[in-house]
Every structure is written in structure tokens, then in C-alpha cells.
Amino acid sequence: MSDAKAHAEGQQHPIGIYLKIWFLLFVLSTFSYLVDYYHVEGYLRWSLILIFMILKAGLIISVFMHMMWERLALVYAILVPPLLVMVFVFLMTFQADYVFFTREMFFATGS
Amino acid sequence: MTQSNIGEALAPPEGLQGIVADWSSDQRAFKNVPWGKAMMWVFLLSDTFIFACFLLSYMTVRMSTTVPWPNPSEIFALSFGGEPIPLILIAIMTFILISSSGTMAMAVRSGYQRDRVNTTLLILVTAAFGASFVGMQAFEWTKLIVEEGVRPWSNPFGAPQFGAIFFMITGFHGFHVSVGVIFLLITARKVWIGEYDEGTPGFFTSRKGSYGTVEVMGLYWHFVDLVWVFIFAFFYLW
Numbered sequence: 001m002s003d004a005k006a007h008a009e010g011q012q013h014p015i016g017i018y019l020k021i022w023f024l025l026f027v028l029s030t031f032s033y034l035v036d037y038y039h040v041e042g043y044l045r046w047s048l049i050l051i052f053m054i055l056k057a058g059l060i061i062s063v064f065m066h067m068m069w070e071r072l073a074l075v076y077a078i079l080v081p082p083l084l085v086m087v088f089v090f091l092m093t094f095q096a097d098y099v100f101f102t103r104e105m106f107f108a109t110g111s
Numbered sequence: 112m113t114q115s116n117i118g119e120a121l122a123p124p125e126g127l128q129g130i131v132a133d134w135s136s137d138q139r140a141f142k143n144v145p146w147g148k149a150m151m152w153v154f155l156l157s158d159t160f161i162f163a164c165f166l167l168s169y170m171t172v173r174m175s176t177t178v179p180w181p182n183p184s185e186i187f188a189l190s191f192g193g194e195p196i197p198l199i200l201i202a203i204m205t206f207i208l209i210s211s212s213g214t215m216a217m218a219v220r221s222g223y224q225r226d227r228v229n230t231t232l233l234i235l236v237t238a239a240f241g242a243s244f245v246g247m248q249a250f251e252w253t254k255l256i257v258e259e260g261v262r263p264w265s266n267p268f269g270a271p272q273f274g275a276i277f278f279m280i281t282g283f284h285g286f287h288v289s290v291g292v293i294f295l296l297i298t299a300r301k302v303w304i305g306e307y308d309e310g311t312p313g314f315f316t317s318r319k320g321s322y323g324t325v326e327v328m329g330l331y332w333h334f335v336d337l338v339w340v341f342i343f344a345f346f347y348l349w
Contacts, residue, residue: 012224021213026206029209033198035348036197036348049344050344052344056340064336070144071144072130073142074141074152078152078153078156095175099175100175107177
């Protein structure tokens with residue numbers, strides 16, 4: 001039984017789930033486009049963009065790329081390393097702030 | 112632990128215990144995943160870091176400039192006879208790429224059902240969507256370079272780094288899409304002539320061909336769509 005299961009071919013899922021995710025991706029993209037269309041500004045704009053982006057990315061990875069049906073050994077090996085990029089983001093925020101600060105100083109003194 | 116009959120394989124444990132068991136089994140770590148699929152995932156992980164570095168450099172450049180950043184909403188507006196619609200070209204490109212991902216997912220499904228004709232057709236539709244995406248990107252680049260005079264070192268809208276970031280990020284993504292279209296066409300041909308039904312060895316790996324290859328191709332294609340989700344959010348909408 002488990003042997004047959006192990007040799008069953010690849011990922012087979014009903015077509016309905018792909019169509020539903022496709023539809024959801026369309027809806028989410030429309031929403032993120034509307035954020036720009038209606039000139040939503042400030043923190044509301046940025047948080048809406050991020051929320052729609054993360055939802056879309058999650059749907060693509062988990063369903064289209066079949067991640068939700070894979071064993072955790074693969075899921076963690078692939079999805080955890082990119083999280084470390086957040087450390088890089090954190091570092092570069094400081095660097096960018098510092099460069100901005102020195103530029104302001106430079107342009108203020110005008111030398 | 113439940114008792115099993117002699118000769119029958121135990122079901123692998125799930126959850127965190129499953130991770131430990133899979134990685135410490137002195138065998139391959141990724142169970143039930145063919146070699147090619149695991150390697151494609153590792154490649155996509157490395158590609159994730161490349162695009163992450165691009166987007167990070169964009170973040171750094173945009174945060175550190177003292178000149179206002181150009182407004183993509185206006186730059187990528189198009190008018191169809193009337194008032195210009197903001198960002199409409201990019202929105203259309205987004206919908207095209209999502210649709211191509213949808214048809215690719217269905218192609219993978221038909222592949223595992225050994226439906227040769229539908230798999231070929233769906234892959235070809237995916238490739239057509241991808242080619243039209245690249246075409247629209249070429250149109251966008253031409254418009255920016257020829258009409259607006261955007262260069263990697265200067266542009267008429269604001270911060271000069273805009274051009275460098277734009278050409279680098281969308282260029283690298285467009286390159287990925289173009290390569291994807293080429294490989295989609297190769298895969299479509301292989302499906303059509305029945306290489307995956309007969310198990311003809313691939314020219315590069317000389318391993319037995321199977322419909323798993325369509326899924327691996329699909330992983331790459333969905334990744335291209337995935338990267339676009341981030342570019343759309345950070346570069347065009349932010």
C-alpha cells in the first residue's frame with residue numbers, strides 16, 4: 001500500500017483548485033492595481049501592497065508549485081533560507097540611512 | 112509505534128519528526144521528490160537570492176537618494192485615445208503572466224494524466240502568453256529609451272538611478288521569461304513526439320524521460336511569475 005503510494009506518479013490534483021487559485025490571483029492583482037489607481041497613499045498603501053503581494057506569492061508557491069503537498073523536509077529547506085534575506089534588508093536600511101545622511105550633509109555645506 | 116507486517120515499508124513520519132527522519136535517514140533527504148525536481152528547487156532558491164539582491168540594491172538606492180524618485184504610475188501610463196490610464200501596461204502584463212501560470216499548472220496536471228495532446232496545447236498557450244509578455248516589455252523599453260530618453264545614468268523624471276534599477280531588474284526578469292519560453296517550446300516538442308511516454312533519455316542528463324519534467328518546467332515558470340509579483344509590488348506600485 002505505502003509502496004504503491006510512494007511510486008504513484010507525481011502531483012495530481014483536481015483541476016478546480018488550479019482554476020480557483022487562478023481566479024484569486026486575478027482578484028488580488030486587480031486589488032493591488034486599484035491601490036495605485038485610487039492613489040492610496042502612505043502606510044495604508046504600503047501595507048496593502050505588501051499584503052496582496054504576500055498573499056499572491058503564497059498562493060503561487062503553495063498551490064501552483066505544489067509546496068503544500070510536499071514533505072516538510074523540502075518545504076523548510078527551500079522556504080527558510082530566503083527569510084535570512086530579512087537580515088540583509090535590516091542591514092541595508094541602516095546603510096541607506098547613513099548614505100542619505102552624509103549626502104544631506106554634503107549638499108548642505110555645498111563644498 | 113504501530114506494528115507492521117514483515118516486508119512492508121513503514122509510512123514515513125510526518126511533521127517535525129518527519130524532517131528529522133528524512134534528513135537523518137542516510138539516504139536522500141527529499142523523499143518522494145525526483146532528482147530533477149529537488150535540483151530545480153535548489154536552483155530557484157539561488158535565483159531567489161539573486162533577485163533579492165537586486166531588489167535590495169533598489170531599496171538602498173531609493174532610500175539614499177536626495178532627489179525625488181520618479182513616479183512609475185505616470186511613467187508607465189498609456190492612453191488609448193483618451194486620458195492616460197496609470198500603470199495600465201504593467202497591469203496587463205501582470206494578468207498575462209498570471210494566466211500563463213494558470214495554463215502551466217493545468218499542463219502539469221494533464222502531463223501526469225498522460226494526456227499528450229492537451230499537455231502540448233497548454234504548454235504552447237503558456238509559451239504564447241510568455242512571448243506576448245516579452246513583447247510588451249520590449250515595447251515598454253523602446254518607449255522609455257526612444258521617446259522618454261531614459262538611460263541607466265539619467266532620466267528626465269528624477270533620481271538618475273531609476274534607469275539603472277529599471278533596466279537591471281526588468282531586464283533580468285525579461286531574460287528569465289525569454290529563456291522560459293524557449294524551454295517551454297522544447298518541452299512542448301518533447302511531449303508532442305511522445306518522448307515522455309516512451310521514456311526517451313534526455314540529451315543532457317541521459318536519464319529516462321518522464322512527465323515529471325513538465326512539472327519541473329512548471330516550477331521554473333511559476334517562479335518567473337512569482338518574481339514578477341515582487342517586482343510589481345516593489346518597483347511599480349511602491
